[in-house]
Amino acid sequence: MTTTRFAPSPTGRLHVGNIRTALHNWMLARKAGGRFILRIDDTDAVRSQEEYVEAIRADLTWLGLAWDREERQSARLDRYEAAFALLRDAGRIYPCYESAQELEIKRKIALGRGLPPIYDRAALKLSDADRAAKEAEGVQPHWRFLLDHAESIMWEDGIRGVQKFDPAQLSDPVIRRADGSWLYMMPSAVDDIDMGVTQVLRGEDHVSNTAVQIQIFTALYAANFATGHDAAKNAPAFAHEALLVGSEGKLSKRLGSLGCDAFREQGIEPETIIALLARLGTSQPVEPIADRAALTASFDLATFGRAPAKFDEADLERLNTAIVHQLPYAAVRDRLPESMDEAGWHAVRPNLTHVREAAEWWQLVTGPIAAREFAEEDRAYLAQAEALLVWGDDPWGALTAALKEATGRKGKALFLPLRQALTGMDHGPDMGELLPLIGEAEARARLQQAAN
Ligand code: GLU
Numbered sequence: 001m002t003t004t005r006f007a008p009s010p011t012g013r014l015h016v017g018n019i020r021t022a023l024h025n026w027m028l029a030r031k032a033g034g035r036f037i038l039r040i041d042d043t044d045a046v047r048s049q050e051e052y053v054e055a056i057r058a059d060l061t062w063l064g065l066a067w068d069r070e071e072r073q074s075a076r077l078d079r080y081e082a083a084f085a086l087l088r089d090a091g092r093i094y095p096c097y098e099s100a101q102e103l104e105i106k107r108k109i110a111l112g113r114g115l116p117p118i119y120d121r122a123a124l125k126l127s128d129a130d131r132a133a134k135e136a137e138g139v140q141p142h143w144r145f146l147l148d149h150a151e152s153i154m155w156e157d158g159i160r161g162v163q164k165f166d167p168a169q170l171s172d173p174v175i176r177r178a179d180g181s182w183l184y185m186m187p188s189a190v191d192d193i194d195m196g197v198t199q200v201l202r203g204e205d206h207v208s209n210t211a212v213q214i215q216i217f218t219a220l221y222a223a224n225f226a227t228g229h230d231a232a233k234n235a236p237a238f239a240h241e242a243l244l245v246g247s248e249g250k251l252s253k254r255l256g257s258l259g260c261d262a263f264r265e266q267g268i269e270p271e272t273i274i275a276l277l278a279r280l281g282t283s284q285p286v287e288p289i290a291d292r293a294a295l296t297a298s299f300d301l302a303t304f305g306r307a308p309a310k311f312d313e314a315d316l317e318r319l320n321t322a323i324v325h326q327l328p329y330a331a332v333r334d335r336l337p338e339s340m341d342e343a344g345w346h347a348v349r350p351n352l353t354h355v356r357e358a359a360e361w362w363q364l365v366t367g368p369i370a371a372r373e374f375a376e377e378d379r380a381y382l383a384q385a386e387a388l389l390v391w392g393d394d395p396w397g398a399l400t401a402a403l404k405e406a407t408g409r410k411g412k413a414l415f416l417p418l419r420q421a422l423t424g425m426d427h428g429p430d431m432g433e434l435l436p437l438i439g440e441a442e443a444r445a446r447l448q449q450a451a452n
Helices: 016-031 050-063 077-089 100-112 128-136 185-194 204-222 253-257 260-266 270-279 292-298 313-324 329-335 342-351 355-366 376-388 395-407 411-423 431-438 440-451
Strands: 003-006 035-040 069-072 093-096 142-145 153-157 161-165 174-176 199-203 237-241 244-246 309-311
Touching: 003 016, 003 199, 016 035, 016 050, 016 199, 016 237, 016 244, 016 253, 016 270, 016 292, 035 050, 050 260, 050 270, 077 093, 077 142, 077 185, 077 204, 093 174, 142 204, 153 204, 153 237, 161 204, 174 185, 185 204, 199 204, 204 237, 244 253, 270 292, 270 313, 329 342, 329 355, 342 355, 342 431, 355 431, 376 395, 376 411, 376 440, 395 411, 395 431, 411 431, 411 440, 431 440
Parallel strands: 003 035, 035 069, 199 237, 244 309
Antiparallel strands: 093 142, 142 174, 153 161
16 A cells, blocks of 8 residues: 655754655545555754644644654654664674774875765774774764675666765765664665555755665665565655745745744645646646645646756745635635625635635624715616615626616616625625525615615
């Protein structure tokens, strides 16, 4: 079964880049009728905070990205311990004793010689006695995964095509700190195995992690890491999407802080964000598609390009207006004035750019409306309107037809005084929809008021 995961670290709020990754994983799973896992990457106990875990859940819920299962890395430490023991026994994990400063010096020397700053594996050459001496000095080891330089790395990336890496050009990654805590690299692979993840879709900043993780998957399977399920013993399929950049084409600070709270405050609908992020950076046009099933059906990794996806906040506003015009009453009811029913929503919806403006337009129905001054001639016209008002299925159609016939007025002269008298405004929602909502008694009262 297609299984995807979204794996945020709860060290901050979700921003538009994370939201996009979450959405794409959600769509991949939903389109295939598969599963979407929310995995909280909280192995960094210092930086991870519970309030961010809650905010992540709340944001995904607001966006309508329901997950089928939630996992937390902090609850899975025994699995990492088990994987660690297996890989260490298989000779694929080794202890290192360099301090951060020593490593930094090595890096600088390599760079100074014009060489890539690849870890020199000095710790591999230590004898048992060397290690014992380090530990006697009180130096606890950190641990690296030993890349197999003979096993070239290759995968068919769902977006980038065939990817090849020479493991000798990569540093053996540190997978565990001296205090015993875990870095991201191995736990993520362990989780993907245990949770039966079939598709890893993430940002292209993870491409070199994938190269390393492919060897970790192979090493874990070779060491018979117990999976508890009989999924194929293969690494998942990988796809890496181009990063999101601001409209200026750069990775912007603003994008890094733009999240659901800001969108909500701005009056941007979840469906707008979904419609934009589903297609941004793909060859498919960004369109105001409020039907999520339709968007999901058209989602296709093959349409993703390799150029950075440009996120323009102006697109968001434009798209939002078009989306608001399609939203069904059920989707917005909670945010509308209490007395506003479905017909009311349909009447005002075409005039909105944000749902919250519905309340202002609704006041034209509930009143009080702005008082207007009319010229003598129009007052007579409005008195005549009140006299000709017949309350049927389509009171506005009937009224304007009767007035046209009786007065010879047309166009603006016919319609505008009526709109002004009935709503206090020069423009607004379609009168044909509005008048039945205002109701006969109130309509008569407003026309009389204007005529006096
Ligand atoms: N916690 C990692 C991140 O936020 C997850 C990366 C992944 O999808 O494997 O970058």
